Amino acid sequence: xxxxxxxxxxxxxxxxxxxxxxxxxxxxxxxxxxxxxxxxxxxxxxxxxxxxxxxxxxxxxxxxxxxxxxxxxxxxxxxxxxxxxxxxxxxxxxxxxxxxxxxxxxxxxxxxxxxxxxxxxxxxxxxxxxxxxxxxxxxxxxxxxxxxxxxxxxxxxxxxxxxxxxxxxxxxxxxxxxxxxxxxxxxxxxxxxxxxxxxxxxxxxxxxxxxxxxxxxxxxxxxxxxxxxxxxxxxxxxxxxxxxxxxxxxxxxxxxxxxxxxxxxxxxxxxxxxxxxxxxxxxxxxxxxxxxxxxxxxxxxxxxxxxxxxxxxxxxxxxxxxxxxxxxxxxxxxxxxxxxxxxxxxxxxxxxxxxxxxxxxxxxxxxxxxxxxxxxxxxxxxxxxxxxxxxxxxxxxxxxxxxxxxxxxxxxxxxxxxxx
Amino acid sequence: xxxxxxxxxxxxxxxxxxxxxxxxxxxxxxxxxxxxxxxxxxxxxxxxxxxxxxxxxxxxxxxxxxxxxxxxxxxxxxxxxxxxxxxxxxxxxxxxxxxxxxxxxxxxxxxxxxxxxxxxxxxxxxxxxxxxxxxxxxxxxxxxxxxxxxxxxxxxxxxxxxxxxxxxxxxxxxxxxxxxxxxxxxxxxxxxxxxxxxxxxxxxxxxxxxxxxxxxxxxxxxxxxxxxxxxxxxxxxxxxxxxxxxxxxxxxxxxxxxxxxxxxxxxxxxxxxxxxxxxxxxxxxxxxxxxxxxxxxxxxxxxxxxxxxxxxxxxxxxxxxxxxxxxxxxxxxxxxxxxxxxxxxxxxxxxxxxxxxxxxxxxxxxxxxxxxxxxxxxxxxxxxxxxxxxxxxxxxxxxxxxxxxxxxxxxxxxxxxxxx
Numbered sequence: 159x160x161x162x163x164x165x166x167x168x169x170x171x172x173x174x175x176x177x178x179x180x181x182x183x184x185x186x187x188x189x190x191x192x193x194x195x196x197x198x199x200x201x202x203x204x205x206x207x208x209x210x211x212x213x214x215x216x217x218x219x220x221x222x223x224x225x226x227x228x229x230x231x232x233x234x235x236x237x238x239x240x241x242x243x244x245x246x247x248x249x250x251x252x253x254x255x256x257x258x259x260x261x262x263x264x265x266x267x268x269x270x271x272x273x274x275x276x277x278x279x280x281x282x283x284x285x286x287x288x289x290x291x292x293x294x295x296x297x298x299x300x301x302x303x304x305x306x307x308x309x310x311x312x313x314x315x316x317x318x319x320x321x322x323x324x325x326x327x328x329x330x331x332x333x334x335x336x337x338x339x340x341x342x343x344x345x346x347x348x349x350x351x352x353x354x355x356x357x358x359x360x361x362x363x364x365x366x367x368x369x370x371x372x373x374x375x376x377x378x379x380x381x382x383x384x385x386x387x388x389x390x391x392x393x394x395x396x397x398x399x400x401x402x403x404x405x406x407x408x409x410x411x412x413x414x415x416x417x418x419x420x421x422x423x424x425x426x427x428x429x430x431x432x433x434x435x436x437x438x439x440x441x442x443x444x445x446x447x448x449x450x451x452x453x454x455x456x457x458x459x460x461x462x463x464x465x466x467x468x469x470x471x472x473x474x475x476x477x478x479x480x481x482x483x484x485x486x487x488x489x490x491x492x493x494x495x496x497x498x499x500x501x502x503x504x505x506x507x508x509x510x511x512x513x514x515x516x517x518x519x520x521x522x523x524x525x526x527x528x529x530x531x532x533x534x535x536x537x538x539x540x541x542x543x544x545x546x547x548x549x550x551x552x553x554x555x556x557x558x559x560x561x562x563x564x565x566x567x568x569x570x571x572x573x574x575x576x577x578x
Numbered sequence: 579x580x581x582x583x584x585x586x587x588x589x590x591x592x593x594x595x596x597x598x599x600x601x602x603x604x605x606x607x608x609x610x611x612x613x614x615x616x617x618x619x620x621x622x623x624x625x626x627x628x629x630x631x632x633x634x635x636x637x638x639x640x641x642x643x644x645x646x647x648x649x650x651x652x653x654x655x656x657x658x659x660x661x662x663x664x665x666x667x668x669x670x671x672x673x674x675x676x677x678x679x680x681x682x683x684x685x686x687x688x689x690x691x692x693x694x695x696x697x698x699x700x701x702x703x704x705x706x707x708x709x710x711x712x713x714x715x716x717x718x719x720x721x722x723x724x725x726x727x728x729x730x731x732x733x734x735x736x737x738x739x740x741x742x743x744x745x746x747x748x749x750x751x752x753x754x755x756x757x758x759x760x761x762x763x764x765x766x767x768x769x770x771x772x773x774x775x776x777x778x779x780x781x782x783x784x785x786x787x788x789x790x791x792x793x794x795x796x797x798x799x800x801x802x803x804x805x806x807x808x809x810x811x812x813x814x815x816x817x818x819x820x821x822x823x824x825x826x827x828x829x830x831x832x833x834x835x836x837x838x839x840x841x842x843x844x845x846x847x848x849x850x851x852x853x854x855x856x857x858x859x860x861x862x863x864x865x866x867x868x869x870x871x872x873x874x875x876x877x878x879x880x881x882x883x884x885x886x887x888x889x890x891x892x893x894x895x896x897x898x899x900x901x902x903x904x905x906x907x908x909x910x911x912x913x914x915x916x917x918x919x920x921x922x923x924x925x926x927x928x929x930x931x932x933x934x935x936x937x938x939x940x941x942x943x944x945x946x947x948x949x950x951x952x953x954x955x956x957x958x959x960x961x962x963x964x965x966x967x968x969x970x971x972x973x974x975x976x977x978x979x980x981x982x983x984x985x986x987x988x989x990x991x992x993x994x995x996x997x998x
């Protein structure tokens with residue numbers, strides 16, 4: 159079958175399957191999720207064997223150990239993936255709620271009803287856990303899903319998707335509620351991004367390159383996200399005795415993720431404290447990339463650093479590197495954030511109420527913190543129970559996306575043969 | 579200045595101006611809107627003179643009278659445009675509301691605050707009223723706006739935008755809160771659609787061609803909408819004595835707009851009633867494009883019709899033409915709608931509760947009506963007080979978009995030097 163014919167069939171099957179899911183009640187959907195857990199359990203050894211093939215192929219092709227660790231499934235990890243399904247089962251189902259109901263002057267009753275989006279396309283990297291996680295979240299909200307995982311986890315994804323599809327079939331639902339594009343041809347990604355007749359939303363879960371590809375090629379609405387150039391501004395009225403822990407937490411607790419701290423903006427009055435902080439950071443393995451003024455201070459205390467640049471301030475480090483910049487006041491900090499931020503997460507540390515208010519008002523990222531670590535921007539931490547992605551755009555959903563981000567609403571109008 | 583440099587300057591100025599609007603309170607914003615009304619009043623004669631030039635140029639270039647009527651401003655229309663500003667002043671301001679506030683286990687207070695989107699780009703056809711309407715709605719919600727109107731109303735738009743910008747200046751706000759692209763070069767539209775560093779949302783207000791252009795070229799989230807292939811299903815249990823008025827209303831009351839009826843799906847048991855309905859429709863000037871089975875019935879009663887086709891059922895008529903198709907049951911009607919609908923508005927006429935429930939559940943367009951005309955899909959009718967556009971996509975906003983659709987939210991987290 160040629161690419162276009164394959165994509166057409168894929169889209170049609172997804173749309174048709176979405177209609178079959180749209181009006182399922184929560185008990186039926188939870189039973190389905192439970193069945194997925196059972197099927198994954200039944201296929202436990204097959205899935206690990208399939209993953210073993212992926213790992214062997216990755217090793218043979220010279221992939222680094224960090225990458226191999228990302229795609230590796232072992233008994234514990236697969237058990238964890240299955241256990242996480244129970245968490246999604248326990249979440250409230252947003253579908254079906256009616257809200258904003260009103261009686262119009264002409265006697266018509268009008269309301270909005272929360273409904274599934276329909277079909278969601280998810281493009282992601284070599285993380286087999288995402289295959290199950292996204293399928294389960296999509297099904298919980300009555301959506302069909304088209305999955306396109308990294309080619310390095312092809313065998314694992316085939317085994318996982320097959321188990322999920324068996325669960326669908328055994329519940330009397332169309333298997334095509336969950337479809338996996340297992341052909342590594344890149345043309346299929348471009349084609350998927352243009353299936354606007356059938357797919358309602360694209361979620362790219364991956365790096366800057368994938369995000370740009372989707373923004374540029376998609377004719378379907380895309381949720382961009384997951385890129386965090388995050389800032390923390392240490393105000394002149396911050397309590398430095400307490401601030402160090404927060405800065406270290408934001409940078410060090412998990413440096414490879416999007417909500418980790420990238421740039422520390424430090425008020426010039428606090429410059430004298432910088433060496434002490436820098437020492438604590440360096441003890442944790444943090445490398446500093448600092449502006450001229452802060453380097454002078456660090457040099458004076460014998461602390462090594464590299465020179466920051468316009469480019470370095472626009473970098474998401476995803477590692478134990480921290481940009482440092484001295485600012486003369488809070489407005490310089492805000493201006494820096496507006497210029498360099500990716501709109502993910504920013505924080506101010508201060509005991510001054512006016513500074514706190516000003517920062518919270520003027521900084522317009524998805525999450526803005528007062529006296530807290532940027533590391534909190536996370537669906538689990540926010541109590542959403544699940545996280546589809548972290549959106550850094552402003553439409554539809556912003557910041558951590560829970561189940562509701564996989565829904566829309568329709569307007570229902572009930573008249574009595576009512577004319578305008 | 580070359581195109582890229584112009585666009586960069588345009589985007590930067592818009593973004594900067596958006597920040598100046600973001601934290602204005604409702605009194606300041608309403609005062610600004612009032613000032614816009616005053617400035618339009620002061621420039622009343624200049625605006626009409628500018629519009630006169632547009633009309634003369636349109637006549638000279640051989641534009642049709644319908645098109646000229648669309649771009650024409652006269653005293654009454656301009657007075658109406660100014661009066662509509664008072665309506666927007668009277669609307670509640672959604673900005674600043676905090677919602678979903680909660681206390682997390684770690685002691686952090688978390689909430690969402692409603693904030694402006696930032697910068698909105700609107701591309702529209704030769705309707706000078708849109709220039710004022712969109713600027714006023716954007717400013718009411720604290721957004722900067724970039725306007726690109728049809729070239730046939732260039733002079734009118736320049737005069738209108740100048741008055742709006744004078745109002746901004748006299749309130750001490752950046753004039754660039756409202757910018758007009760008055761150069762008719764098409765490359766500027768393509769360029770605007772890719773200004774994703776500065777523009778947060780694109781709203782195309784125009785026909786299918788403009789919508790597709792935006793979907794295909796934009797790297798900015800686009801709100802598609804305003805294309806309505808609308809269906810009304812006459813069920814076997816409809817009260818035909820009352821149904822005729824609704825069908826005629828849906829088709830005839832204003833046939834040139836997106837929520838007008840395009841296709842009547844008629845249950846086969848009601849086929850005998852079709853000639854009577856058709857006669858009433860023809861008295862109103864409606865032309866019928868009918869399926870084979872319904873044509874036979876119409877022929878038998880001596881009523882003229884044309885043959886429908888797959889293509890005609892996929893057409894938004896925007897005129898006094900109505901597609902007619904006989905269906906054997908409600909599910910055939912639903913299947914037809916799912917295939918041909920643009921997701922705008924659909925209706926069922928029935929006195930049967932099971933049929934009503936089934937239709938409202940299974941049809942997934944932006945607005946679904948029971949015993950009411952499709953003509954109700956409208957911001958004013960829905961009580962939203964204003965209408966930015968009618969969205970037919972599922973993300974962010976669906977159906978008539980009021981002020982809230984021009985907003986987003988940010989998460990605010992308030993800790994006490996809280997670490998994860």
